[in-house]
């Protein structure tokens with residue numbers, strides 16, 4: 436067993452088995468996870484020939500929701516925030532690198548969908564943020580032809596990524612050997628919306644195994660792609676920052692209180 440020690444990110448011992456891509460120790464926290472399997476993702480996989488040739492519904496990635504110590508649960512609950520860990524083993528979905536299903540968040544208040552923050556703990560991640568199409572439709576009514584926006588953020592261990600209101604998001608593990616292990620803080624007050632990205636058969640771009648971005652052929656809209664760098668949201672790991680000063684994370688439930696999202 437090769438152990439990845441991630442204890443510096445949380446106030447308890449945190450260890451992941453590199454071979455199985457599963458958490459083997461998280462202090463005294465009971466380890467409960469859900470698994471995203473291949474056929475759960477059938478709508479968003481680009482390489483349909485490959486998908487149709489697959490017989491086995493194998494595991495793609497693991498999600499540990501609300502992975503908090505008993506003593507910290509009241510503070511997370513009081514502020515309506517969840518701490519999750521996601522582990523994406525290295526793999527391919529046919530022609531593309533492994534990715535999450537992708538989703539949007541509902542609005543906390545008109546014009547402000549819930550944001551989210553990610554912290555890479557191990558490996559590398561590509562975060563593709565895709566602007567909500569709703570805004571695009573509005574603009575079309577006004578007969579403007581502004582493209583809608585795709586942001587690409589390349590991150591490594593220690594980097595923090597902000598998903599601002601108004602963007603759906605997909606995460607890719609662009610490594611052939613290394614799992615991507617990330618955590619997130621997010622409001623516990625909503626359920627994600629998977630339909631738009633499923634309907635579009637994946638995000639606007641997918642990351643091809645030849646390490647180039649490929650345009651999703653089902654998406655015909657005019658798009659502008661911008662590269663963005665990881666953000667420095669707080670000066671310590673998310674979990675530690677949250678239990679020390681949960682007030683500074685109020686924007687996760689009240690996004691209108693934060694300025695300068697991008």
Ligand SMILES: [Fe+2]
Nearest residue numbers: 538551604627
């Ligand atoms: Fe999300």
